[in-house]
Amino acid sequence: MxxxxxxxxxxxxxxxxxxxxxTAPDLAAAANRMLADLGRPPVPMEVLKTYIGNGVSRLVKRVLTGDMQAEPDPELFDHALKLYQRHYALHVADAxxxxxxxxxxxxxxxxxxxxxxxxxxxxxxxxxxxxxxxxxxxxxxxxxxxxxxxxxxxxxxxxxxxxxxxxxxxxxxxxxxxxxxxxxxxxxxxxxxxxxxxxxxxxxxxxxxxxxxxxxxxxxxxxxxxxxx
Ligand SMILES: O=C(O)COP(=O)(O)O
Ligand SMILES: [Mg+2]
Structure with a gap:
């Protein structure tokens, strides 16, 4: 049209x-602090950018699974989401x-x-x-x-x-x-x-x-x- x-x-x-x-730099920093807490390697910023758009829960699921639609283990997800929310709340407007x-x-x-x-x-x-x-x-x-x-x-x-x-x-x-x-x-x-x-x-x-x-x-x-x- x-x-x-x-x-x-x-x-x-x-x-x-x-x-x-x-917002990608602060979203990536929170994701990488969460991954560090979980003993996992960081996600590159360019990849993280492709995960943005469907809200915080889906972003954390994408970070955990490396897939746009996959469902992580529910217990791991609950734990990771809390970590992510804590980190992002503390640094929501740093960059x-x-x-x-x-x-x-x-x-x-x-x-x-x-x-x-x-x-x-x-x-x-x-x-x-x-x-x-x-x-x-x-x-x-x-x-x-x-x-x-x-x-x-x-x-x-x-x-x-x-x-x-x-x-x-x-x-x-x-x-x-x-x-x-x-x-x-x-x-x-x-x-x-x-x-x-x-x-x-x-x-x-x-x-x-x-x-x-x-x-x-x-x-x-x-x-x-x-x-x-
Ligand atoms: O939080 C997101 O995943 C995206 O938010 P937006 O709708 O402002 O682009
Ligand atoms: Mg948008």
Missing amino acids: SAPFPLDIKAVVVDLDGTLLD SRPFPGVREGLEAMKAAGFNLACITNKAEQFTIPLLLATHLHGYFELILSGDTLPRKKPDPLPLLHACEHFRIAPQELLLIGDSLNDAQAARAAGCHIFVVPYGYNRGRPVAELDVDAVVPSLLEASKLIRNAA
């Missing part, structure tokens, strides 16, 4: 990991920083009067401290984490929840994300979707995704939308 630009929309929802923030153009893009969208929300598959206990530490928290009227609602992306539920919250139709909402999860969630909800090419799409090129546009930054995205409110 190709849409005419600028898109007439009322709300912009932004993904967190790989779109707002480069995580906004990507270029993020702050400028959010400023431009705020100035244009769009409703702004953040929807992430990250657990709430990490989302909020991370957005506060990077001074992005104040931009968002609504923040939905991976464990806020019964289902997360690629399910359309969080996006439809945001539409209800802002009292808008799905086609009046734009999601800006970095991965297949975001593209699938947006298409299932009937929302518009832009993706950035610098994030974590399981190591796959974003050109493969069914999206309205690939945008180099949030600032560039802000130039392709118009407030229909």
